[in-house]
Amino acid sequence: MIAVTGLGAVTALGGSAVETWERLLRGDRAFREISLFAADGYRSRIVGEVAGVVSRQTGGDISRTSEIGLAAAREALECAGLARDVVGTSVPWAGLRVGLVMGGSTAGMFETESILSVLIRPEGTVDPVIREQALCRMLSHPLSAPTDRLARELGPFARVRSLSSACSSGSNAIIVGAAWLELDLVDAVVCGAADALCKVTMSGFHALSALDPNGARPFDKNRKGLTLGEGAGFLVLERVEAARTRGARVICTLRGWASRSEAHHITNPDASGQAPARAIEAALTRAGFTVADIDYVNAHGTGTPLNDPMETTALARVFGDDLSRVPVSSCKGQIGHTLAAAGAIEATLTAMSIDKGEVPPTGGLVDPDPACSLHHVRTAGKRTIRAALSNSFGFGGMDSVLLFGHALAAVSANGQVPWQPARRRVVITRVATLTPAGLLDGVEVSRLPLLPPSGEAIDADVLGGLDADRARRLDRTSRIATVVARKALAGVVAEDAGVILGSAFGAVDATSAFMRRLAEKGPRLVSPADFPSLVPSSPAGHVSIYLGLKGPAMVVADLATSGECAVTHGFELVRAGEMDRAVVVAVEERSVIVEQVLSVLFGAPTSGATTARREGAAAILLSSEQAARASGSPILAEIEDVVAWAGDEANPGQRTLARPPEAGSVVVVGAPNDAVDEYIARSSWAGCPRVVCSDHAGSHEAVGGIAVAVASAMIARGEATSALCVGSARGSGYALLLREPLG
C-alpha cells in the first residue's frame, strides 16, 4: 500500500499547504485583478494570483512556474522529513532512491511569451543583440525546464520525469509516481505539478469565452466560466512499510487511481461523462473499494457551463442513489483553475481533508444549478472521511481520478480485493517511422532509407493522407503524430490503448504566431481555434481523438532524449498494468525558432550539414505480452529492461544493465554524442556493431523513438538477437534493452 507522507502547496490562498487549507476552510476567495500584466480587453481581469513569488536568481531555465513549484516541492519534502543531506553520511537521501515527477503546461511561458512575439519576425527586422538575448531566455520555455530546475535544486534524484495532460497533469504525475513505487524503481517519490499565469492562457481562455467576469462559481446556476489561477502542489509518496520503518507519519494512503481518455473533442467535454465514470470505476476497483466507502469527492468543478453538469452526470453514473449521501466540493471558486497544477493541489487538499476530518466548501456557490444536483458543501464541516476521490479532467479529454484512504482504514467495508501490483512483460507489436525520406512500417522500418538531399521537411502529400474534415484542427506536430500512429496501428482497433507522446518543444512557432497576433491585434482577435494547439499535451489529445484511443493519454518531454523518454514512460505504465496497450509516439516538427535557439545556446550545426536538424516521428505499439498473445498479435521484440538516470551523481550503479550482449547483439543509437559514446564504452556492449539513426532520419529530439522502432524491426527480421538503444544528454539518459520475443 502507498502512503502519503508529505504535502506541499502554493496557491493564491497562501504560500503553503497549511495556509491554503486554513483559508480554504474559511471560504476565502483569493480572486483579485491580475498584477502580472495589463489585462485590458479581456473578458475578466480577475485571477487567483500567487503573492510574493521571489527568486534569488533569474535567467536560464528559471521561471515563475519553476519557483512556485520549487516552494511547494520543498514543503512536501520537509513535511515528509526527507532530507537530501543527512548528518553522518555523504550519500544523498541517506541511500534512498528518491524520484521526481512533475506535471505542467505553461512552464516558462510567462517569461518567454513577449520574446516569442519578437522571434516570429523575420531576421533583420530585430536588433541582433536583442534577438540573441531573447533566444537565451528561451531556456525556460520547454515543458521539462521547471523539472530540470527542481532536479538541480532539490536532487540528485534517482529518476526524473516531466509530463503534461493539460488540466489533469498533476493527477497523472501522482499516478506515475505510484507506478514507480509499484515497479520498485524508487523508494520515495515527490510528485506534483506547477503552472504560472501568463498571457497565452489568459487570452486563450478569454477567446474560448470560458472566463467568468465575476469570478468562478462552480455548480452555480449563474456560473459563466472559470477563473484562472496559478500555483503548485506536491505529494511525497512511499510504501507504507518503508514510511513506518523510517518513522515518517502516514498522512493518508493512496488507494486507487486511473486515467482514461474521452477521444471526443480537443476543448469540449463529452457530456455523457463516460470517460470520467470509467476512470472513477477503475480507481475504485484498484482500491478494492465501492462507492459506499467514499465519504467525499473533491470535484474538478471548473465553473464552466459544460464541465459541471458533465461531472455531475459522471458521478451519478457511478454513485447512483448513493450520490446524495456524499459531499462534493470544488476548490476552484477560491484558488481558481490552476490548470496543470490543479490535480496536484487538489490532491493535497483532499489528503488534508481526510487527515483533518474536515470537508472544504465550494466557494462562490450561491444558487445551485438543478443540472448539478449534488450534495454541495456551503460551509466547511467536520466529518470522518474513510476515503475520498479527487477528479481532474483535461483538454483533449484526459480524465484522471485519485482515490485516497484514511491512514488507519486498512480494508474496504465491503471486502473487495484490491488490485495486486505485478510486473508484466512488455512487447512491441507494431512500429512505424515518418521522416523526410518517407513513411514506413513494420520490418520495413529497418531499411533506413537515406534522406533526400534537399528538403528537411516531411512530404506534404504524406501529411495530407488523413480525413480532411476530422483532421482540420490538427497542427503540424499533431498531424505528423497522427499519421505515424495510424500507420503503425494499420487499422487495428485499440480502444483500450493509451497514448504516450514524447515531444521536447511542442508548438513553439505556433505559440510565437499566437503571441504576435495578440500583441498586434489585441485580445478580442485572438484565435480560439489556435489556442488548444499551444497546450503541450494537445498532440496526444489529437492522436487519441482521431484514432479513438481511450486509455491514459499524456505527453512527456526530456529535451534531446524525448523519444527515449516516451518509450520508457510507455514501458513503465504497461509494465505496471496502468494499461494493456500504449501507442507511443515520438515527434518533433521543424521549427525556425528552436533551430535558432539551439544554434545560439549549443552551437548546433546549421542546415545544410548532414546532421542538420530535421523533423520526424516514430510510433511504437507497446503491449503486455499477455494482451498481445490473447489478441494473436505478432510480436516484433520484447523490451527486456530499461535503465534511466538523471543528473550526473545520481546512483551511477543503477545505470548498469542486468546482462551483457550475446552473439548477434547490436547497439542502436538515435543521435550520437559524447555522453552516448561514453555510456556504451563503459558498458559490456562496446564491441557490438552500431547503427546510428540520425544519419538516416536526421537529427532531432524524437530520433530516439526511431531508434527503438529500427531495433524492433532488426530483431523481427532476424538481423539482431538483441539491441541496446541509448540516448543521453545533459547528464541524464536512457538505455533500453530489446530482445527476440520468447517462444
Place this chain on the structure above:
Amino acid sequence: MVGDAAANRTSMLRTDLKYEIKKLLVSELNLAGRDPATLDDDAPLFGESGAGGPNGLGLDSLDALQVAMLMEERFGVRVPEGDEARPIFRSVSSLAEFVEFARGARGKR
C-alpha cells in the same frame, strides 16, 4: 425602376459578401476539400455533419467562437453572445444579413 436597380445592387453586394464569407470559412476553419463556390447559402453551418442535410458543414461551438472572431476581424462587426447569436450563425445567408445589418446600423449612427 430606380427601386429595382437599387434592389439589384443590394442583391449583387450580398452575393459578393456571401462568397467572401464562404471563402473565409473554408480557409480559416481549414475545410479542406470544400469549394467556396459550391457551398450552399442556406445550408445549416452547425450540428453533426450531415445532420443539417447533405450540404451542412457540421461545425461546432469552437468553430462558432472562431467565426465570431473572424466576423469582427474581417468585417468589423461584433456578433452578440449567447442565444442572440443562434439565428445569426444559422447559415452563410444569415451571416451575410447580419454583416449588412450591423454595418448599416453603424452607418446610421
